[in-house]
Amino acid sequence: MKYNQSNGVINSPAIPSISIMFFVYNLVQTRPVMTDDMAVEYLEKLQHIQVSCDHEFYVELWMSALTGLAEECDKTSTDRAQHTLLWKSFVLVKLPSLIEKLELKKSNKLNSEENKYYCHECVINQLFGFKGLINACNPLVENDIFRPEDITIDILRVCLNRKLVRKEFVNRFIELEYEIDVGDTGLTAGAILDDPSRQIIDHLVSTATTSFLHQESRVETIFKLMSEWSTKLEVTPLATLCRSLMDVPTLLDIIHLYRHPSEFISPLERLCNTWTSKTDSKESLLRDYENFGTIFLFLISVIDRYEFHKNIKDVLHDEEGFCYKWLIQSGSTYDIDSLDHEKSIITRWVSALSDASQEIPEDLIRNNPRILIELSPTIFKEALKKVATEDIEIAMISLEPLFTHFIKLHMSYALIGVCQSLCDDILFKGKSSISFKVLNRLILEEAFPNSIIKLIGNKLLSIFDIISENGSLPSIEDTESALRNKIAKSMMIPNWINTKHPAEKLYYRFKIMFKTIVYGGRHKPSLIYEISLSENYLNNDIDTEYEYITGNGGTANNLFDEFTTNPSSWLGPHHLDIELFKNCLEINGPRTFVDLIVEEVLSAGKKGMGIRAAELGASLLTLPIYYTWNEYLHPSTLMKIFFMDFLPSILEKKIDMYTQSYSIGIMTLFILMMLKKDTQSVGGVDVSIDEIVGINNSVDDGTNDILMIDAIMPEEKGGGMEGVGGTKVEIEHFIKCVLSIFKQDTDGDNVDSKVVQNGSKLIDDKVKNESELKLINGPAKGFIDALLIHEDIIPELKSLIKK
Template sequence: MKYNQSNGVINSPAIPSISIMFFAYNLVQTRPVMTDDMAVEYLEKLQHIQVSCDHEFYVELWMSALTGLAEECDKTSTGRVQHTLLWKSFVLVKLPSLIEKLELKKSNKFKNGNLLYSEENKYDCHECVINQLFGFKGLINACNQLVEDDIFQAADITVDILRVCLNRKLVRKEFVNRFLELEYEIDGGDTVGLTAGNILDDPSRQIIDHLVSTATTSFLHQESRVETIFKLMSEWSTKLEVAPLATLCRSLMDVPTLLDIIHLYRHPSEFISSLERLCNTWVSKADSKESLLHDYENFGTIFLFLISVIDRYEFHKNIKDVLHDDEGFCYKWLIQSGSTYDIDSLDQEKSIITRLVSTLSDASQEIPEDLIRISPRSLIELSPTIFKEALKKVVTEDIEIAMINLEPLFTHFVKPHMSYALIGVCQSLCDDILFKGKSSISFKVLNRLILEEAFPNSIIKLIGNKLLSIFDIISENGSLPSIEDTENIIRNKIAKIMMVPNWRNTKHPAEKLYYRFKMMFKSIIYGGRHKPSLIYEILLSENYFNNDINTEYEYITGNGGAANNLFDEFIINPSSWLGPHHLDIELFRNCLEINGPRTFVDLIVEEVLSAGKKGMGIRAAELGASLLTLPIYYTWNEYLHPKTLIKIFFMDFLPSILEKKIDMYTQSYSIGIMTLSILMMIKKDTQNIGGVDVSIDEIVGINNNVDGTNDILMMDAIISEERVGSMEGVGGTKVEIEDFTKFVLSIFKQDRDNADSDNIDSKVIQNGSKKIDDKVKNESEPKLINGPAKGFIDALLIHEDIVPELKSLVNK
């Protein structure tokens, strides 16, 4: 029996399972993404948990992906166009690829088990899925509402789906031709010459730009285009050919979402490793000054691209995992970027900074040949100190005169062969502004640099969030001058370059994250499409917006006015709380990182218990299990990994919930479904996927494998050594079904033992024979098994093979 049917919950294909929905959204919104083998293994487990037939499962999978695409297409902001590209790539490339690999795995199982596998049955299944999918006209039409510009043209998503399914051999040609006016043949491959070999022979800017632009829109060839980009990156990095490599990096930075699309298929670290080697070792071999400056400009482009990839995916938190040479320039710069030096402490090579300051501060002087040939790595490292020393010279002058005297320095540094070095300068200036405020000359210098037309946009993308935060801090300090007109210009420039969506512009105090989590959770389990006003009413009914909270937190809204309480902004602008999607992985990820694993698990359990009272416990259980088993945050910190979250749930929450916090059968059943899903996910079941052995244990334990790094622990996440002695070192946390048996099943065994003991002691002699008094008999039954945990037991017994001891314990 399906667990959703056994609890009186009917799933409609129009509202996919939350578990499937969460899987799809997590693949799109989380970087780096899990490998295809892991994703296929997770999908197979998910189908087994839900006892779904292939047809039903695939319909829900497609519906989940199309829902995400429809939500993006519904956005009116042009800044969301790039995000629509990512979702369309998932729908038309990534998802069909996963389905194809899942079918391959199923066919291998049939063959290995000497069972008959029918290709006809596969075709029939997927053609039936497509027929039903196209019946949801509202959803299909929503996916066709694309923004018409240079990237998009209005198209029918059904045609694209048919084409990709035919190319993946999921449907038959005759089936596709029934939908199309003209006959469509299976695509024979890339015929426009955009192969790695052709581009290596002719690495022109035009052909590289064409490769990058078509990689986002040519969905039938997207995987091959991505593979070509990787080959070019590796080849040019190995041969230290900076000119074509810089052209490729520049094109990729112009289409930032392409990086996310690329990393639907490959891990970002595959980009980083080859670029790291080049940035650490490259030396120009140019003979002429012109060629040398052009080489330095190209090197700067490559370096900024490398830093932008690290920043985009927050690899600075796992720096030892993505950069392999901890003695190299890239690693050392990242851990001390923006640092300045005391000139007296510099060695002979760095002491030339004095000459650089003197030369660059005088527009009439030509830069000597030996200073021009300074390594770009040295320039990046020394630039913050150059600016520090230059500012020292003018610190006693009037600020306007000082800015005039500094103009030659600005002129030199915004030139293409030096501008990349401003990344460290801007970071140093930001730090100085935090200490000295807007009245400092550092603030004027930073404004001057950013407003310069030649200032690199790539640097603004890297430091934009920091700049906006600094402006917010110094503007809210009443002792400092009011906001200047230039600040608004800078804010607008930063927002335009970074393509900051409107929903991110609102500032949220840390306390608000806790309640945004609750709102998002409820929005999802109550269908995900309810009006925000209804979610607000639900929260009011549960007394989340109590007087204590309302009066305790007052904050400044994005419009500059003071809100009456913490939730006023939700009433005015609900989307600022609920994010761009009704299922926002980033919100959950932030909650895990900021609040820690214990609070994160506690919030999930609380919401599942609450939903259990209202008949929505199954959807809540699916969401809870997904949050605990799928990696939503990639970090070396093992205390934020799924294994740790599951272990906390088993050890610290389940026993107390079952014994003290359950009032209704439906609550108990909901917690049981959540536990069942987790147990089935962590069950050791190593299978062969297309020739690759993968265990689900690799998914719930997924991390960045930073060996020997365990320096930073969230204090809220430290688990008592007395209770968990094995949680030592990275990757030391292990979670198995035996943990459930040890920490949870033991309380049922104790309950049964107590009942048996009471039963023996309560026998009375009547008329010379032993009988058990009915009243005493009821009192001596297992209080937990036949009481609040009854629903929990029933849920687990849906799959009796998961915990065999449980059935024998109940029937004892």
């Protein structure tokens, strides 16, 4: 939104608006992301709200994306390099793609091709003028995969490739060889299907992270291969692809910048539910089982990485299938006496695995691997029962054949359930040191699957912390260090969900994060160091930041040299940490979340920074930050709570200054314009927040893929005005619950004219005409003035000011 500086907004593209910054960071940090069409529609609405011209809007978009990249490049930790890859993929692939599609939506405007080129060339010229930020995106790191000062070249190449700029313009900056497109080097789905060798599959996966001009086509090829091999039940090449993807975990996040994770999950689920080996050779059979295990663990890894277990019914379509049932009861053990057919299988497995010199009967080996995955926790449970009365060391020797067989490649995938069961045993039976010994023996084995460590690592480390607080288990001290080291080494992968936000500190961290974003430009000194910063400093930091961006600097750490560091302080992964906001919403609930936002907006409104706070607050309420389907954490719920439970009482009781009500008004205006269905966007396309974030909360019959943030649901749920996400949010809710408190009531007993909260409770049944006049002419008048910036949003507004 473009307001004057007295309202707390810096009118320089060097400091992008918070709403644009939040949109960009949310796209990169939240999985799964909205589709390109939904993102473009949101951008159209955003540009209309801000009343920005194309040039200004595009510069802010680029600046926001480059800010995220610069922050990642500024990190000195070696395990952040692949996070940088994700941001660079966004800057060089996702963002130009969105801008290209946004231009296509605006094609009905009477703009010539020359004007389009002129706009984007001006944007690039201005962008390259911010030397400090550009330099920060090109860290001079020895053996780094990025060349020094290559970001400008890459931006020019991708813009030329998408026909956003002309070749003559590009020639001013780069040499001729950079203009040459070497093509896609034959890495097409058809070519790989003809020759699915490990070498070509590895090459496809590795180049998908570095070949930015062809990244989208590489991703499409990966999806085609995944679908084709899953449909044909070809486990050998599919397992090779899954192994390559697990070796480069950040590629999953890059892939999901473009496609929803369920497009991986659906074909793999069908294969894991139905596949049966058709080979007669024992050697080929064991290879098939190894490949099946790799595919199964990859499927579970994707579900775990994006926390889809929280809405498993919407992720997996076959509730009677193996994958669904296993995820519901993973790690469960059975009472062997309650089993029928499986009892004999378990007994035979325990017997066969008790003697290392004995070959496992071939009929047991030929049991479907799904049976082994399901029964393996019970097999271990029964084996442990047999040695329960023995000394621990003797017991471990007796169990050695069990370990030897299960660690083999054609069986090791089944250890995922075993490890989960052993973790539970360690947690709930604290004196069962045999369980720890067994788990320790398995994990420290060199051949133990690294993918299983990644799945259980966080749980196991948490159990260790609980044990250390309550006293260590017997004989654990000797080996715990080695076990922790191996887990830590395996867990050193990029993951947006690796930030610990202790529940007891969420309030504090939320407030600090909010204030830092609103007052402090881009940087986060108060997040890095738990120190007290004055708001005067944070205001001055915007000026410092402007000089840093536009000057020739590139080392942001110099801004914080004056502070005394605290090595034990929490280090947030980003300036704008979506994960912190998500955790606060999930743990504290929607009502507390909205309350925290409103409190910070009111506080900022007193200090002249209310507009930036309003933009951030509105973004938190209108863009989904919680990426699994939960109606109580959805934007529809947050907006209804804000309209019905907070706005009326705020305007009547909590407004002390005009600037406070003006800030709340700007936040409300942002939300209303996102809800407005018939608002013409800049590109001339009618869109609404319903279409962007799937505002209805009905759940379909399960035939569609996982409910995404962009899913458009077919019907409303029933229910009253509870403000819990049960019904669709409409502008009429605002008119009924909020606007009525400004209307004069000619009949003091007319209950219908009074604002109603939660559908039944009157805020104040003694409201009279006099108090209503004071409300609209008092500090709360700023609320109406803010809404009148776009006076067409609520036609009734004009009648309120004609007194």
